Amino acid sequence: MMKEISVFLENEKSTSELGLKLSKNLSAGLLLFLKGDLGAGKTCLVRSILINLGYQGKVKSPSYSLFEQYSIDGKTINHFDLYRFKSAEEWLSAGFNDYINVHDITIIEWPEKAKNVLCDSDIEIEIVYDKEISRRALIRAKSKKGEAVCKDLV
Secondary structure (H helix, E strand, C coil): CCCCEEEEECCHHHHHHHHHHHHCCCCCCCEEEEEECCCCCHHHHHHHHHHHHCCCCCCCCCCCCCEEEEEECCEEEEEEECCCCCCCHHHHHCCHHHHCCCCCEEEEECHHHHCCCCCCCCEEEEEEEECCCEEEEEEEECCHHHHHHHCCCC
8 A cells, every 4th residue: 555645734725735636536436534633624625525525515623523424426425423433332332334335435533533444544644733723644655555545645
């Protein structure tokens, strides 16, 4: 698999630009994990991906609802935020595994909260603080499908 790609995110605009680049190569069945501290920019990245795919409405964090689904030009994008999970079994009992399929693009924030019950991702992005206000996205393609999405990021 591809080595880790490190992208410097100076500000919110940089995060939005990364979302634009990612959105260009997303394909059906893709599973994307987003990791990082609270406020690191995970939802900002998802918002940029959705807007660049053509979504016109408001993109909100699914921190309380756990799940938001978007239909854009025949594509279904599932956005999960597992921050409030107390155990991985919550993923299974909610029936969320059904949303990971060969048709939908699924993005999961805080995937570590469902460790050992989630299947392997195609891409893992960890957003970490770099200096006081900037961040760095550490991007790892974990499958051939993930490599296809990440090939134009550098």
